[in-house]
Amino acid sequence: MTIDYDAHYFSPRDTLECGQIFRFTPYGEGYRVYSADKACYVYTRGNTTYIECDDGEYFYNFFDLGRDYAEINDKAKSYNVPLLTRGAELGAGLRLLNQSAEEMIYSFIISQNNNIPRIKGIIERICRALGDESEFGGEKYSAFPSSAALAAAGAPFYKNIGAGYRDEYLAKTSARIAAEGIEKLFALPTAELKKELLTYTGIGPKVADCISLFGFARRECFPVDTWIEKLYREDFGGTLKDRNKINFYFCNLFGKDAGYMQQYLFYAKRENL
DNA sequence: CTCCAGGCTTTAG
């Protein structure tokens, strides 16, 4: 099936290249995108963005199509911070994805002290080795592996595929989730969710915020990484050095939509808009 | 060669 949507507030490039997702590849007029065990083809033609997929309900939610981004975009501009305004104008087509919570847990453990191209490579090798093979649009792809499969692989496997020192983090956390599941996390209020996520090996404050924001749809979260630290100093005139305090500053400033503002800012800074 | 990347864990003070 095919879903269509106004391209002004749905740009595949803005949405995929802003660091919230690591599994996508340029394809045809747009991209092939992978999430959990599903795949789609997303592209823009004229003033419309199209999603071709087998599970429309899943990707409607995945691309957050039920939300009005005009409102969010206007709010971003209302702060009169040049970097944020540029991000909102040039990245108007950026949407926050609703992704698989488990996939976010492992993906962002891998992301720590790492760069995006390498993160993508590590995740791709894990999927190819441990994920169930499937097919979409006549081409094969691998699903993101289950926690049971990830746990069975063990630390040496992660070392071999180039995960570096994060090997033990992945082994321990997948073993725990394979044993316990994560069902109980979904009902927790955001503060308690973050506190609980911090008890997993390899998850610190920044990674917990990314997991909460992208995997649990907690849009009030504001992950603080090296890029946010940089723009905090250069574009907000900030002087705090502690990341938790910088996080508090931005959460207080942006409130329930902090996550959207974070994505506009991250994108604008990284793309040098 | 050094520095950095969507930082976290461990240890020292």
Added chain:
DNA sequence: CTAAAGCATGGA
């Protein structure tokens, strides 16, 4: 409690 060292890997 806070501060700093140590951690794999690859690209600039």
